[in-house]
Each structure stands twice: as C-alpha cells, then as structure tokens.
Amino acid sequence: MHNKGGPKSSKRRLLGLVAQSMLYAAPIWEQAMTILSYKKELETVQRRGAIRICSAYRTISRDAVQVIAGVPPIELLVLQREPWLSRKHGVTTFHLSQALSGRGCFGKYLHFIEKKEDERCWYYEKNDSPEHTLFRCCRWVGRKHKAEAALGVLL
C-alpha cells in the first residue's frame, strides 16, 4: 500500500488486526515472548503493520508508530489480551502521522536526515517543526485563527 491515497486508516487498521489475530487462543505466544529473539521478531512484524496502518515513514520509532496507529505493544496483547487504545474516533493519515511523529516535510527533520541545509520552513522562518507548522507558521496562521473561531478555543 502506498502512503498517500489508498485505503483509509480504518481499513488499514482492520488489515493490521487480522495480522494480530494470530495471537488468538495461542497461549504458546506467552512463552515465546520470554525469548528475546522471538519477541523482537514479533515486534518487527507488528511495527511494519502499524506503519502501514497510519501511513508513516519506515524510520518512525516503534513506540511512536504504535501510539499513532493505535496498536498496543505485542507484549501487552500476548500477556493481557485486552483491548488497548480502543478509540472510536480519529482517523490517521499520511500527513497526521508526519505531524504526530515529527518525521516528514519539516525543516528540522529534513535537516536531520541531511536533505536540507537548515531547519527553516518554506517561508524562511526558523525551526520548522510540527509545532511550528501547526501553531506558529505565517503560512497557516489564518487557518489557525479560523479554527479557533469555529471551535471557540485558543490553539
């Protein structure tokens, strides 16, 4: 699946949950989780699924992608087998994953991966980060004010 376009995160999540169904009625996984190499393999498979769910870059950390995708750590699934992060709202997208993880088209990240000479935003302001883009950038401040007016809160 491509990061941009394709199925929405809810459909991607369904595919991810199908992959996790391997844990159903399998107490053997609990013992397997005590062996580090098996645990790492399961975590790797789960991380890849979580990346597909929320359309994140593959360089995102396991912890970050699990939070964004709403996928509980495999260890918790195995040990507790209880729902975790069963939110009923919030659709994750390619751009939302970038904003939440900080890994995306932000000067700070692009500079970090040596794709850009400095951390400035496209409008030459300093320290382009998700926070800058969402709350301070001169390009988006008009939309921020409209959202504040519509919601009746200060962002």
Ligand SMILES: [Zn+2]
């Ligand atoms: Zn800016």
